[in-house]
Amino acid sequence: MSWNVDGVRITRVVEHVMPFTIDFFAEAAPADVAAEPWLVPDFVDSHGRYLMSFHTFVIEAGDRRIVVDTCTGNSKDRPLIPEFDHQHRPFLEDLAAAGFAPDTVDTVVCTHLHVDHVGWNTHLVHGKWVPTFPRASYLFGAADIDYWARSEDPLHAIAFADSVQPVIDAGLVEPVASDTRLTAEVHLRTTPGHTPGHLSVWIGDHCVITGDALHHPIQCRHPDWTARGDVDPDAARATRKDLLSAAAAANALVLGTHFAGTSAGRVLRTGDGYRFAPETPY
Ligand SMILES: [Zn+2]
Numbered sequence: 001m002s003w004n005v006d007g008v009r010i011t012r013v014v015e016h017v018m019p020f021t022i023d024f025f026a027e028a029a030p031a032d033v034a035a036e037p038w039l040v041p042d043f044v045d046s047h048g049r050y051l052m053s054f055h056t057f058v059i060e061a062g063d064r065r066i067v068v069d070t071c072t073g074n075s076k077d078r079p080l081i082p083e084f085d086h087q088h089r090p091f092l093e094d095l096a097a098a099g100f101a102p103d104t105v106d107t108v109v110c111t112h113l114h115v116d117h118v119g120w121n122t123h124l125v126h127g128k129w130v131p132t133f134p135r136a137s138y139l140f141g142a143a144d145i146d147y148w149a150r151s152e153d154p155l156h157a158i159a160f161a162d163s164v165q166p167v168i169d170a171g172l173v174e175p176v177a178s179d180t181r182l183t184a185e186v187h188l189r190t191t192p193g194h195t196p197g198h199l200s201v202w203i204g205d206h207c208v209i210t211g212d213a214l215h216h217p218i219q220c221r222h223p224d225w226t227a228r229g230d231v232d233p234d235a236a237r238a239t240r241k242d243l244l245s246a247a248a249a250a251n252a253l254v255l256g257t258h259f260a261g262t263s264a265g266r267v268l269r270t271g272d273g274y275r276f277a278p279e280t281p282y
Pocket of ligand 1: 114
């Protein structure tokens with residue numbers, strides 16, 4: 001599935017889709033989900049659970065190939081989440097079939113350093129975690145590197161050790177401390193809150209890859225909701241509202257990093273907030 005924005009091509013490669021219970025958002029009630037029947041079946045399943053997709057967006061801008069987020073990975077020791085634990089999914093085969101063999105990628109951006117955004121940074125070769133994209137510069141938020149390097153969080157610290165530290169040790173990491181332009185069209189904006197060094201990716205003003213500033217289309221209606229894993233919920237709320245406001249004002253194509261369905265749509269301002277209008281690729 002691909003989109004074209006301002007001469008830039010963006011292709012989605014899905015690793016997997018899984019459901020999450022209502023309490024993924026702390027303030028959510030079943031009635032809130034039932035009030036949005038259009039979410040079924042793409043974004044909510046028949047049991048009223050949120051569907052979340054884990055996918056990569058590959059940006060082709062000129063001769064640059066930029067991979068945004070690397071999902072959960074294979075063979076990783078993730079005892080807390082069965083769907084992430086010692087998986088054997090054909091993601092690299094699917095990425096190559098879409099035209100993106102790992103050694104043709106020159107930039108990897110992780111919007112943040114959570115377990116489900118760093119997995120394919122490395123893969124297992126002869127019992128060692130080595131960079132999957134050997135020619136790439138890996139761009140990580142500087143504040144995320146500092147934060148997660150010191151964290152003892154049982155889910156994300158283990159991912160730092162096997163999916164971030166080996167890339168640092170290989171000398172491939174460029175920390176991103178402020179808004180950064182990658183090409184004439186593509187730039188990174190710091191969007192702290194979900195994590196301290198969180199980044200979102202913009203194509204001009206006309207397209208945004210959200211990262212986890214937004215997790216699910218229902219947050220357009222409820223931008224105050226706290227998502228599981230928000231390190232600073234107040235900052236995350238402020239960032240989310242800024243992103244929604246900018247996307248609505250520019251009528252930007254919103255590519256949701258965990259949005260299922262086509263993952264794409266527009267954010268429309270309504271009387272009391274926003275609503276998400278899904279879109280098929282064009
Ligand atoms: Zn995530």
